[in-house]
Amino acid sequence: MIESILLVDDENLFHLVFEDACSLLEISLSLQTVSSSDEAAKMFKKWYETNSKDKPECVFVDLNIIGSSFDGIELIRKINFEYGNHVVIGIISSSNEPEEQSKAIQAGAQFWIIKSDDIEPRLEEFKKDYQGYKNRTLPFKIYR
Amino acid sequence: MITFNKNTKQQLISLCKTRNLCLEGNIIKVIDYSGDTEFEQYIQTCLEKDKDVRRKRLEITKQIQQKNTELEKLNLENERILEDLQVTLKEVGDAKISYEVQNRELIAWKEDNERISLELQQEMLKSEQARVEAENAKRTAENDLDVLQKRTQTKLIERIVKVSLGVIVTVGLITTLMYGIALFTEKDTQIIGSTWANMFGILLTNAFSIIGTIMGVKYASKETE
Numbered sequence: 138m139i140e141s142i143l144l145v146d147d148e149n150l151f152h153l154v155f156e157d158a159c160s161l162l163e164i165s166l167s168l169q170t171v172s173s174s175d176e177a178a179k180m181f182k183k184w185y186e187t188n189s190k191d192k193p194e195c196v197f198v199d200l201n202i203i204g205s206s207f208d209g210i211e212l213i214r215k216i217n218f219e220y221g222n223h224v225v226i227g228i229i230s231s232s233n234e235p236e237e238q239s240k241a242i243q244a245g246a247q248f249w250i251i252k253s254d255d256i257e258p259r260l261e262e263f264k265k266d267y268q269g270y271k272n273r274t275l276p277f278k279i280y281r
Numbered sequence: 282m283i284t285f286n287k288n289t290k291q292q293l294i295s296l297c298k299t300r301n302l303c304l305e306g307n308i309i310k311v312i313d314y315s316g317d318t319e320f321e322q323y324i325q326t327c328l329e330k331d332k333d334v335r336r337k338r339l340e341i342t343k344q345i346q347q348k349n350t351e352l353e354k355l356n357l358e359n360e361r362i363l364e365d366l367q368v369t370l371k372e373v374g375d376a377k378i379s380y381e382v383q384n385r386e387l388i389a390w391k392e393d394n395e396r397i398s399l400e401l402q403q404e405m406l407k408s409e410q411a412r413v414e415a416e417n418a419k420r421t422a423e424n425d426l427d428v429l430q431k432r433t434q435t436k437l438i439e440r441i442v443k444v445s446l447g448v449i450v451t452v453g454l455i456t457t458l459m460y461g462i463a464l465f466t467e468k469d470t471q472i473i474g475s476t477w478a479n480m481f482g483i484l485l486t487n488a489f490s491i492i493g494t495i496m497g498v499k500y501a502s503k504e505t506e
Contacts, residue, residue, distance in 0.1 A: 150346055157339040161332060166307045254343055 139267060141167035143193040145177040145212065146229070147203045151252070155197070155229075158257050164264050169193060174205040174212040178220075185220040193224060195267070197250070200230035200237060210237070210244045217245035225270040233281070242277050250280040282313040290320045303327040305334065438495060445491055449484045456480045 142165045144155050152170040159165050171177050177198075184192040196216065198209040207215075213226050227248035228241050238249055247270045250259050259280040269275030285293070297303045304312070304327045314321040460477040463470045 150342060150349065153342045154339060154346065157335040157342065160307060160335050161339065163310075166310055254347060 138163060139165040139264075140194040141165060141169065143177065143180075143196045144168065144170045144229075145172075145174060145196065145202065145209065146170070146199040147172050147201075147205070148199070154256065158260055162257060162261055162264060164260060165195075167193075172202075172204070174198070174202045174207055174209065177212055178207075178215050181216050181220040194271075195225040197227065197229040198246075200228055200232050210240050210246070213241065213246050214244035225267065227270075233279075238277075238279065246277065247275070248278050248280065283308075283311055284313045285320075290317065290323075294319060294323045297323060297326065303330050305331050438498070442491060442495060446488070449488055453481065453484050 142159065144152060146152065146155075149172065156168050156170070159168055171180070177196075181192065183189070196213075198212050200209045202209060202212075209228055209230070213228070216222070216224065216226055222245070225247055227246045227250065228238075229250045229252055231252040233251055241249060248263065248266075250256075250263060253259075262280055266275055266278065293304065303323075309324060309327045309331060312324055314324045456473075456477050460470065460473050462468075463473050
């Protein structure tokens with residue numbers, strides 16, 4: 138089970154779906170959700186500056202976050218290259234653009250989960266692979 | 282893990298049994314129930330209830346998400362239709378302006394045509410009048426020419442008649458004079474007398490012939506006119 142998860146997504150309804158799916162699949166006990174990449178970046182900056190242990194173990198970031206000054210790929214880049222890394226991080230989006238996926242890889246994303254009405258099977262598969270991401274042994278994977 | 286004392290456990294179990302109020306959420310998963318069968322059963326009940334609630338909520342949330350997605354698609358479609366409608370309206374407006382311009386040009390063209398047609402009719406009338414005038418002038422000229430020819434002919438005839446009559450009278454007078462001299466000088470008049478008589482007869486005949494011819498020509502000329 139993942140210790141703690143942070144979901145960065147502008148769609149509040151998806152927060153509920155993700156929370157219930159994670160609880161039912163027993164993926165994580167602790168889930169935190171934010172609606173903007175700016176807010177997430179601030180949180181990571183603070184954790185990085187204070188060397189806090191409150192930071193999540195795994196981060197799911199939406200690709201296009203409406204109302205934010207930068208997108209999910211930029212947030213991943215910031216977390217990986219500016220705020221100390223050490224988290225399993227990837228994209229959760231309805232988009233399946235190869236161009237965006239290659240950008241995400243360059244930014245340091247480890248996975249890409251495609252959002253759909255039936256998210257549970259993908260999360261279940263992700264749960265199985267999680268240890269590989271944590272150990273940095275698993276390559277970038279797309280969950281279709 | 283969280284550990285409750287026996288009293289708290291009993292209160293929680295009682296609350297669940299009497300008022301159907303159970304613990305909810307992920308906190309249940311961090312409660313220590315080891316060594317207490319009744320409390321373990323209570324925690325399992327709470328977990329089941331929590332799962333049921335989450336499953337139901339997940340289904341409802343998904344349905345709402347689906348509806349939202351459909352609504353978004355419909356909204357996009359509506360916006361697209363609205364844009365198409367606006368484009369069509371603009372095109373119709375442009376076409377209307379274009380038709381109005383064309384209509385104005387056609388009206389102007391029609392007016393020009395009508396004016397040119399009127400001018401043509403007037404010119405045709407003038408041309409017809411000119412033709413009639415030319416024909417009249419031609420007729421007048423022909424008449425004048427005819428009259429001139431007739432006058433010349435008449436003058437020629439008059440001259441011929443005068444000359445002829447002059448010749449006749451002169452020949453008559455000369456012959457008569459010669460016959461008279463022959464009579465008064467008592468010369469032989471046999472030849473001159475018969476000659477005079479013949480001459481006089483011929484002259485009279487010729488004179489009447491000339492007069493007859495002239496009268497005939499005049500009569501013929503009148504009939505031709």
